[in-house]
Amino acid sequence: MSPLSTVGVVAVVWACALAVPTPASASALAPVSHPERDTAGSTVAAHESEGELPPKVSGTPGIDVSHWQGAIDWREVAKTKEFAYLKATEGTDYRDPNFPDYYTDAYAAGVIRGAYHFALPNRSSGKAQADYFVSHGGAWSADGLTMPPMLDIEYNPYGDTCYGMSPAAMSRWIADFSAEVHERTTRYPVIYTTANWWNQCTGGNRSFAADHPLFVARYASAVGALPSGWTNYTMWQYSSGGAVPGVNGRCDVDTFNGTPQHLLSMATTA
Numbered sequence: 001m002s003p004l005s006t007v008g009v010v011a012v013v014w015a016c017a018l019a020v021p022t023p024a025s026a027s028a029l030a031p032v033s034h035p036e037r038d039t040a041g042s043t044v045a046a047h048e049s050e051g052e053l054p055p056k057v058s059g060t061p062g063i064d065v066s067h068w069q070g071a072i073d074w075r076e077v078a079k080t081k082e083f084a085y086l087k088a089t090e091g092t093d094y095r096d097p098n099f100p101d102y103y104t105d106a107y108a109a110g111v112i113r114g115a116y117h118f119a120l121p122n123r124s125s126g127k128a129q130a131d132y133f134v135s136h137g138g139a140w141s142a143d144g145l146t147m148p149p150m151l152d153i154e155y156n157p158y159g160d161t162c163y164g165m166s167p168a169a170m171s172r173w174i175a176d177f178s179a180e181v182h183e184r185t186t187r188y189p190v191i192y193t194t195a196n197w198w199n200q201c202t203g204g205n206r207s208f209a210a211d212h213p214l215f216v217a218r219y220a221s222a223v224g225a226l227p228s229g230w231t232n233y234t235m236w237q238y239s240s241g242g243a244v245p246g247v248n249g250r251c252d253v254d255t256f257n258g259t260p261q262h263l264l265s266m267a268t269t270a
Contacts, residue, residue: 034157057238059255060263064116064237067098069247074102074109076246081111082260085150085192085215088115088137091123095136103137107145112267114147115139116192119177121153122163126176133181140185144268149181150190150215154197167203174202178212186270188212190234195227204228213266215254233257234266 062083065072077084084106087096099115106113117133130138138149153174156163162170174191181189191208192215198204206229213234218224223236235256242253256263 057236057255059236059257060260062235062254062256063242063244063247064252064254065102065247067096069098069249069251071248072102072105073246074105074111077106077244078109078111078246080245082263083112083114083147083254083256085114085116085147085254086137087152088117089129089133090118091120092128092132099137110145112145112147112263114150114190114267116150116152116190119151119153120158120163121165121170121173122156126173126178127180130177130180130184134184138181138185140187140270142268142270144264147267148187148190148213149185150192151177151181152192154193154217161197162201165201167201167205171202171205171207174205174208178208190215192217192237193227194218195225198227202228 060082062081062085063077064085064087066087084102086099086102086106088099088103089095103113103115115133115137117129117138119129123129133149140146140148151174155161165173178189181187188211190213194217204227209229209231214226214230214232215235215237216223216226216230216233217237219237219239223233223238226233235254237252237254239253241250244251244253
């Protein structure tokens with residue numbers, strides 16, 4: 001090898017060495033994130049088996065959606081659905097781009113709608129995420145068309161099921177989120193979760209059931225066992241593949257465990 005070639009090789013090796021991140025620079029890299037793909041129930045099918053759809057679901061019908069559904073004809077939706085939950089935020093740096101239009105248009109169509117927050121408990125505090133949520137769509141008004149704000153707490157879409165947190169730490173995070181939402185809206189948040197996730201990641205914490213309506217996710221012909229503490233559910237997400245007039249493609253379909261009058265009461269009374 002000629003001296004010139006040797007110099008060239010050394011230069012290439014040195015350049016490659018500079019390109020390799022040091023431990024300090026690697027730790028500064030932002031965590032992998034795909035909030036546009038994270039929705040209520042988006043992690044459930046990968047962790048829990050999907051059974052047959054119930055032949056007939058009692059209660060008051062609803063849906064939950066995010067920007068994945070694209071343009072929605074809410075007046076058409078209103079012909080078959082009474083309520084809808086809409087993704088508003090995730091963590092402390094993501095806002096669903098379709099939320100403002102969905103929120104306004106659902107209201108105009110007479111659909112009782114509410115906002116939900118996709119939690120990332122290992123990214124920031126419960127209080128910080130609650131503040132971000134309430135400031136960007138999670139507020140509440142006793143107008144008869146606004147559901148209580150909802151916390152979507154489910155399997156970690158980025159890694160460890162319980163976000164690397166102990167049951168005690170997870171329970172504190174949820175309590176901090178709830179307290180801040182209540183402080184700012186007068187409503188305790190609805191908790192969306194699955195029985196399996198809740199019992200594993202909070203250690204079956206029973207302290208939230210008294211004040212927090214349960215929105216349980218289970219894709220089966222029956223709602224099955226509930227998360228520890230709750231003896232009844234308020235809403236049930238029973239499928240992620242519903243066909244709903246006014247919505248392009250498939251969406252999550254839900255039922256409220258009560259009459260339309262009970263639903264109206266929930267949207268009216270703190």
